[in-house]
Amino acid sequence: MNFHEVDTPAVIIDQSIADANLRKAQAYADKHGLALRPHIKTHKLPLFAHRQVELGAVGLTCQKLGEAEVMADAGLKDIFISYNIIGRHKLERLKNLHRRVTLSVAADSNEVIDGYAEAFAGSKSPLTVIIECDTGADRCGAQTPGQVLELARRIEAADGLAFGGLMTYPPRDRKADVNQWLATAIEQLEEAGIPCPRVSNGGTPDFYSVSEVKAATEHRPGTYIYSDRMQVAFGHGALEDCALTVLATVVSRPTENRAIIDAGSKALAADTCPAPGHGHIVEYPDAIITGLNEEHGMVDLSQCAEKPKIGDKVRVIPNHVCVVTNLFDTVTLIEDGDVIAHLPVAARGKVT
Amino acid sequence: MNFHEVDTPAVIIDQSIADANLRKAQAYADKHGLALRPHIKTHKLPLFAHRQVELGAVGLTCQKLGEAEVMADAGLKDIFISYNIIGRHKLERLKNLHRRVTLSVAADSNEVIDGYAEAFAGSKSPLTVIIECDTGADRCGAQTPGQVLELARRIEAADGLAFGGLMTYPPRDRKADVNQWLATAIEQLEEAGIPCPRVSNGGTPDFYSVSEVKAATEHRPGTYIYSDRMQVAFGHGALEDCALTVLATVVSRPTENRAIIDAGSKALAADTCPAPGHGHIVEYPDAIITGLNEEHGMVDLSQCAEKPKIGDKVRVIPNHVCVVTNLFDTVTLIEDGDVIAHLPVAARGKVT
Structure with missing residues (x-):
């Protein structure tokens, strides 16, 4: 798959x-x-x-x-x-x-x-x-x-x-x-x-x-x-070295230049980094995730030549990857684009 | 208890x-x-x-x-x-x-x-x-x-x-x-x-x-x-109306005016609000949580007349309570200070 x-x-x-x-x-x-x-x-x-x-x-x-x-x-x-x-x-x-x-x-x-x-x-x-x-x-x-x-x-x-x-x-x-x-x-x-x-x-x-x-x-x-956007902003490696992305769906395109994705702060976390916005969208590198609610990511498409449609899936490189891992019970491992495992995040949520 | x-x-x-x-x-x-x-x-x-x-x-x-x-x-x-x-x-x-x-x-x-x-x-x-x-x-x-x-x-x-x-x-x-x-x-x-x-x-x-x-x-x-610090900052109710607090332990007192608590962004989340810092410490209302790492909350005690000791427990009213609930597998219900239940947060982490 x-x-x-x-x-x-x-x-x-x-x-x-x-x-x-x-x-x-x-x-x-x-x-x-x-x-x-x-x-x-x-x-x-x-x-x-x-x-x-x-x-x-x-x-x-x-x-x-x-x-x-x-x-x-x-x-x-x-x-x-x-x-x-x-x-x-x-x-x-x-x-x-x-x-x-x-x-x-x-x-x-x-x-x-x-x-x-x-x-x-x-x-x-x-x-x-x-x-x-x-x-x-x-x-x-x-x-x-x-x-x-x-x-x-x-x-x-x-x-x-x-x-x-x-x-x-x-x-x-x-x-x-x-x-x-x-x-x-x-x-x-x-x-x-x-x-x-x-x-x-x-x-x-x-x-x-x-x-x-x-x-x-x-x-x-x-x-x-995994690396993340913050590490890249610090000069450590490139975006291509980021192993973890959050796969999200475009759930709304209310205006010409606005998209809403189903990854908000409950998926990407609210951590900021020196790069603008709340994550880097791989397929739309000129898009900016301008804001997050818990289940909504607000995306400004005004700088994008191509724009996503409702239902399109996009990958987001998070600002800070450690806090993202802690938000998901399961992560999906891929090799050459194919799913090879869904792994429970065994040490997630271990607060004490 | x-x-x-x-x-x-x-x-x-x-x-x-x-x-x-x-x-x-x-x-x-x-x-x-x-x-x-x-x-x-x-x-x-x-x-x-x-x-x-x-x-x-x-x-x-x-x-x-x-x-x-x-x-x-x-x-x-x-x-x-x-x-x-x-x-x-x-x-x-x-x-x-x-x-x-x-x-x-x-x-x-x-x-x-x-x-x-x-x-x-x-x-x-x-x-x-x-x-x-x-x-x-x-x-x-x-x-x-x-x-x-x-x-x-x-x-x-x-x-x-x-x-x-x-x-x-x-x-x-x-x-x-x-x-x-x-x-x-x-x-x-x-x-x-x-x-x-x-x-x-x-x-x-x-x-x-x-x-x-x-x-x-x-x-x-x-x-x-539950209400939270953000709601109070918006003028909705008082801090006393906040039903949810994060209980934390002072784990370090490196300097006269610095305390470190074991509630960081993995417990309080990084959401900001109009009030200063990352949460309100009930027992030390003049303390300011100046920064969060995942497992560390950095507290400035310089405005506090009384200061906590290592091992003391404090309650923190979070800036944004909804994201906190999503970080814990279990919450503790109390009545008159006594624990009456530990409840699994049944709908936590439901990302899809």
Whole structure:
């Protein structure tokens, strides 16, 4: 069956493009002697997680316990949860997960470390804790290399925990600062006799300039598997490298220059990007998706020489692909335009 | 169990507030002699759909066939699909649904009407088709009263279809224009001998000024059941009338004035509203959610006298509640702070 026969809106993934994106990234990581630990938040699919490991990834990154549990259920073996895990119920789940996979988890405060320490006290194999560093992105993370040292000492002092290294989600375009920040932290740890086996850097936008952050030993790209309009706007690859599109139907043509498609914010999400509008329509590159309601995408056709008819199907490259994946229970995998599978998005909606 | 014990992020719905919102709207509709046909997109729950009907709603509005199928499965009997249904597969589902419930559906073009006509040719009971009118919101809809008349004639000429009236999703703040538009369309229909039994007006923001659109015989509010920050910003009710909050945990306090909560765009959605930031934190009304990543909400505490600790739970009133409901598989119903049910969001993710 050709993918154009799939009912809309639908997420269509071109397997060849996705696989080429995975292979390219692994080759780049290999060339730079860097471990790859892909973030599964983008695809949320065991199929692609296994493929990433098969190609050479050292393990996976998940942001949620629920995502990690899905991946463990699917037989994945090495998982880093790049998030502070807090609260009795979640810590219980973390302990169960720790029995099943090689697990590491983030922390950026005494409170979070103390939670892990209490939960893992007396554990036969210690929990590996990675300290998150705020190297300028102003999100989570220790604020100074000095704070890193204090937190690492606290981890080392807890009998059920082991200090596993550092992680950061770096700010865009300030690599020299990130490099300096991490290098200083590692130096202070070494001076204190605490080895830092892993330094995990993040994000698809920063991946292909990763050698600028010399301290990094691994990278956690997510979006690279599918790419999206935001990545292209950032200068990473071309629209042709986007493996995921939302197939939509033109449901109304109220005026000469207006089309309405059945992909709104419930299909494309409302995330904006530097390029104009809410997504790129492959068949009508001059069309602009000017607005989204939940089930309606408003399209301005005024710059288009050819214009679609009611009932025509179009493919939309979303602005931000990770949030799109989370909106669909199922995605359709294609090869040479033919449908080869409808896959349940196993780790979708894992909010906790 | 108190709702603060629920694992986060979680959607918490205060049943008393929701029910008060429902009763208030029904009383208003009754007072104005207006039929209420609530849009289920906001709650996506059979429980509340039944309650809306119990209170006096004439039926429901769904935007998706999949939503309507869920409501039919749950025993709801009168459903209007306010959307152009296109394509062989969807028309087959529409026929099946038509056998089970009192169904009406929108159309705004010859193409859509011809699709219905072909699917319902020879049908024992005709399909009720409502013509969507673009009264200024620039979305779907017939562009002029004259076009309405042409479309109504086309519906009347098809043996399996019956013209059921008009619908509009009106522009905000141009009620007089909407009124005039609809009045002219109805007049032209009457002159042509085509009675117009139903004129359906839409949207929670316009509901409490509905008497301004005199032509309307029914209204389709959705958001009114929960309300949200956008509705409050529009002047509809107070923050205390918001029945749905996202319970979140403070997972990091990297600096004096920054908190990170575990509700990001995967919990709150990225929709903006006239009020600043990405949601209102009930316990810290002076805090501003300055940014969202998928699993992180960045909170500026600089204006707060009291500041939350790591591990504290807070409730966030979302900017736009309908998109939040679609992100959670389950919502938690509370009464006087106690959890009374965890409900699966039965019509969530029904994209087709």
